[in-house]
Amino acid sequence: MKVEAVRGMTDILPEEAVLWQYVEAEIREAVAIYGYREIRTPIVERAELFARGVGETTDIVHKEMYVFPDKKGQMLALRPEATASVVRAYIEHGLYAKGGVAKLYYLGPMFRYEKPQKGRKRQFHQYGVEALGSLDPALDAEVIDLAWYIMERLGLRREGLFLRLNSIGCPEDRPRFREALREYFLPHREELCPDCKRRLEENPLRILDCKVPTCREVAAGAPRSLDHLCSGCREHFERLLGYLDALGLAHELDPKLVRGLDYYTRTVFELASRDLGAQDALLGGGRYDGLAEALGGPPTPGVGFAGGLERLILVLGEREPPDKCFRLITGPTVYLLPVGEGEVTEALRILAQLRRAGIPADMDYAGRSLRKRLQVASQLGARYALFFGEEERARGAAKVRDLGTGHEEYVPLGELVSYLRGRSRRR
Numbered sequence: 001m002k003v004e005a006v007r008g009m010t011d012i013l014p015e016e017a018v019l020w021q022y023v024e025a026e027i028r029e030a031v032a033i034y035g036y037r038e039i040r041t042p043i044v045e046r047a048e049l050f051a052r053g054v055g056e057t058t059d060i061v062h063k064e065m066y067v068f069p070d071k072k073g074q075m076l077a078l079r080p081e082a083t084a085s086v087v088r089a090y091i092e093h094g095l096y097a098k099g100g101v102a103k104l105y106y107l108g109p110m111f112r113y114e115k116p117q118k119g120r121k122r123q124f125h126q127y128g129v130e131a132l133g134s135l136d137p138a139l140d141a142e143v144i145d146l147a148w149y150i151m152e153r154l155g156l157r158r159e160g161l162f163l164r165l166n167s168i169g170c171p172e173d174r175p176r177f178r179e180a181l182r183e184y185f186l187p188h189r190e191e192l193c194p195d196c197k198r199r200l201e202e203n204p205l206r207i208l209d210c211k212v213p214t215c216r217e218v219a220a221g222a223p224r225s226l227d228h229l230c231s232g233c234r235e236h237f238e239r240l241l242g243y244l245d246a247l248g249l250a251h252e253l254d255p256k257l258v259r260g261l262d263y264y265t266r267t268v269f270e271l272a273s274r275d276l277g278a279q280d281a282l283l284g285g286g287r288y289d290g291l292a293e294a295l296g297g298p299p300t301p302g303v304g305f306a307g308g309l310e311r312l313i314l315v316l317g318e319r320e321p322p323d324k325c326f327r328l329i330t331g332p333t334v335y336l337l338p339v340g341e342g343e344v345t346e347a348l349r350i351l352a353q354l355r356r357a358g359i360p361a362d363m364d365y366a367g368r369s370l371r372k373r374l375q376v377a378s379q380l381g382a383r384y385a386l387f388f389g390e391e392e393r394a395r396g397a398a399k400v401r402d403l404g405t406g407h408e409e410y411v412p413l414g415e416l417v418s419y420l421r422g423r424s425r426r427r
């Protein structure tokens with residue numbers, strides 16, 4: 001019986017992996033320019049981290065998280081997102097002790113048990129940044145500017161993107177807003193989906209991001225968090241809007257944007273593409289000023305975003321792959337053609353010598369004919385064919401054929417590296 005991959009867990013094959021490497025390299029370079037340094041946290045965490053960090057009643061924790069006991073019965077989870085992990089690590093390693101803002105980024109696989117569809121997998125990949133240690137709305141603006149910068153580097157047009165923005169206020173504003181929502185939704189209770197009936201009791205904010213059409217209809221007239229902000233939150237938001245204007249970053253206020261995670265406070269945003277359908281968000285994020293404390297650390301404000309690589313690659317995959325992509329494909333420069341069995345040992349030595357000198361080199365291991373092997377050499381884009389037979393062995397040389405010009409000459413084995421290097425410099 002054939003063993004297949006688990007549903008929603010996808011292989012990324014070499015041809016597509018080139019695009020992934022390109023996108024990842026661009027992201028790493030972009031965030032480094034903004035002063036972010038990589039943090040790598042484990043894929044497996046205590047389930048409790050996400051229950052406390054992301055929120056027990058969120059869909060992510062409640063429905064989608066992979067939870068399992070280890071051999072000692074400790075409940076573990078495959079991370080469904082990385083912010084809670086990054087903040088846990090920040091606290092655990094006392095990164096706050098250095099003072100100032102800690103700027104961290106991550107990139108890696110996350111896991112959610114969702115219905116697999118185009119651009120959404122059960123093992124999916126996210127990149128994201130977290131800036132911890134400041135309440136300043138200028139930091140929110142920087143994080144949002146970085147999000148735009150990443151997209152611009154990847155060649156997405158500014159006009160094709162738009163920023164959705166909202167402020168959901170601080171914990172002091174929350175009870176008033178929650179009450180206003182409950183009062184609004186209660187008379188519509190019967191029109192809500194079963195999940196939203198539960199949300200009405202647990203956390204009516206969640207109703208605002210329900211995707212069920214009847215719920216969306218009811219939610220259209222719901223109270224706005226922006227009308228329930230305290231003066232501090234209002235000022236914070238207005239300063240952020242001013243900074244975004246100064247940076248020339250267009251934005252639309254979206255009162256329904258609350259994001260599906262409990263830890264957000266104040267700023268929430270999504271950067272979306274006009275080229276995608278209903279699921280148009282390329283990345284999303286916001287402020288989470290209470291998260292560090294909720295995880296047992298010192299009170300530490302923070303702001304960040306996370307984006308899905310699958311969706312980004314879906315958008316980029318529809319356009320011409322950039323030249324930078326192809327630079328990552330290393331075909332052999334040299335293709336070696338040992339003529340007989342007797343030459344294989346020496347051929348392996350020649351290959352090892354070339355490769356250690358940084359010259360991409362390869363040969364055939366499939367027992368193909370000399371003619372076929374020459375064809376393969378040009379298919380792979382090799383610049384030189386190296387013939388090595390009985391005669392060459394006797395001379396202590398290899399016959400080098402330039403596959404572009406057809407020019408051939410014998411080169412002593414000891415001089416192969418300098419010969420090939422010299423020729424590539426002359427080109």
Ligand SMILES: [Zn+2]
Nearest residue numbers: 170173230233
């Ligand atoms: Zn407030």
Ligand SMILES: [Zn+2]
Nearest residue numbers: 193196210215
């Ligand atoms: Zn609903």
